[in-house]
Amino acid sequence: MTDEILSFNNVTFSYTPDDVKVRNAVEDVTFSINKGEWIAIVGHNGSGKSTIAKLMSGLLFPQQGEIRIKRDVLTEENIWDIRAQMGMVFQNPDNQFVGATVQDDVAFSLENNGVPHEEMVQRVKEALQQVKMEGYINHEPHHLSGGQKQRVAIAGALAMKPQILILDEATSMLDPQGREEVLTIVQALREEIGLTVLAITHDLEEAMLADRIIFMNEGKKYAQGTPSEIFALGEALVKFGLDLPFAMKMTNLLQAHGIQLVGKHMTEEELVNDLWTSNFNK
Incomplete structure (x- = not known):
């Protein structure tokens, strides 16, 4: 029996729901993610990837269908409990920092959630150790490299002890070294603590790390399968704006x-x- 952690069931969303002439941003999308899996959602700009990220985090709600987190339907009533089970890392690391030091930044969400001081100190320390950034605890974030910044952002997410880590184009602004740093850390975390990873990306090289790939096109799920199965589509990927x-x-x-x-x-x-x-x- 699979241990399902997140599912979309016939989810449809439109930014202009009353305009029948405008296509839906996400249309009748169904997929599920099991605990410990690495799933990549790929597609060109406008394919629905970012809308899916907003839907699963409760920034948007479906007009049709439902989203379940550990079998609980996502609603406005339970949104804060659901979000506590997710850690999100976004595209631009500079937009995520709010603390004067690395330690302050990782502790920010913990403070907002009323975590006791002693437990907070321990969680910050553990999270920074997990991403190999414990030596930078008192550094100012703007002095870090792009890869280091994203590792600190991941630490901030891990400190909340999430069930699933969502990477929303998290490596797209990094140089090759920074990208490799981040992906290596995520791979290690998945193996060490069984972290479930959902990577939203347009980079097929990054998508190769996933167990399964969901290929989006014009708001619809065009294909789903292992990396080998998706890459076997070959020129169809190029046709829809992705690079092999x-x-x-x-x-x-x-x-x-x-x-x-x-x-x-x-x-x-x-x-x-x-x-x-x-x-x-x-």
């Missing part, structure tokens, strides 16, 4: 020039290994 992973594009290019390769490759390591075994180890 580098290894897949290189594989297509090499095959077009007559180089024999076995199937498609999602990672550079797979491509290099195939090149070696198929063409240089005969």
